[in-house]
Amino acid sequence: MEKMDDIKNVKMLMDRFFDGATSIDEERRLYAFFASDDVPAELEEYCEMFRDFALLVPPATPAAAGGNTAGEEPDGRGECCMPVPPQTRRRFAVLRRVSVAAAAVVLIAAGIFIAEDIRYRNRLSSLYGGSYMIVDGQRTDNLKKILPHIESTLRMVEIQEHRASAEAAITAAEQDVLGAISDPEERERIRRLLE
Numbered sequence: 001m002e003k004m005d006d007i008k009n010v011k012m013l014m015d016r017f018f019d020g021a022t023s024i025d026e027e028r029r030l031y032a033f034f035a036s037d038d039v040p041a042e043l044e045e046y047c048e049m050f051r052d053f054a055l056l057v058p059p060a061t062p063a064a065a066g067g068n069t070a071g072e073e074p075d076g077r078g079e080c081c082m083p084v085p086p087q088t089r090r091r092f093a094v095l096r097r098v099s100v101a102a103a104a105v106v107l108i109a110a111g112i113f114i115a116e117d118i119r120y121r122n123r124l125s126s127l128y129g130g131s132y133m134i135v136d137g138q139r140t141d142n143l144k145k146i147l148p149h150i151e152s153t154l155r156m157v158e159i160q161e162h163r164a165s166a167e168a169a170i171t172a173a174e175q176d177v178l179g180a181i182s183d184p185e186e187r188e189r190i191r192r193l194l195e
Helices: 002-019 024-035 041-054 086-128 143-180 184-194
Strands: 133-135 138-140
Touching: 002 024, 002 041, 024 041, 086 143, 133 143, 143 184
Parallel strands: none
Antiparallel strands: 133 138
16 A cells, blocks of 8 residues: 555656656655666656656755765765855856846847848848849849949949039139129130139
């Protein structure tokens, strides 16, 4: 009858384990149960899983394991395991939160960068869609290759427009100066100087 109660307890602990409601000690009891040779056939399918989980659990604290009275227990590497102080746990928790926040910021920045790149490409497509160039005798419509040429051509056009407007302003100013001179000989002499 005791064996049946043990199986019921194990099943209850398993349910709590899968719900994430077990304590470390309860998990250790489950791991010990599935590591034993007394696992009933109906639960054998869980043996390998719980044995794998058992490898992830830190060793028991000295008080729980009945370790030495100095409060230390060897961990197999020649070092001693001590309970983690609350301040250290808080530091790790803060460090974890900062790491998660930094990762979130990086993901958001990457998302913004990708969205801007997509928006830029869509803008280019709407402005220059269907544009092409003949480069070395071959037609290309790759906007990344064409864009620098288009921008350089637009800059040259702006420079020419600026020069033309400057020349028009100079010509208008010269005409104003010549129109203001009443003496025809003086006007002719100044016109030759301006040319």
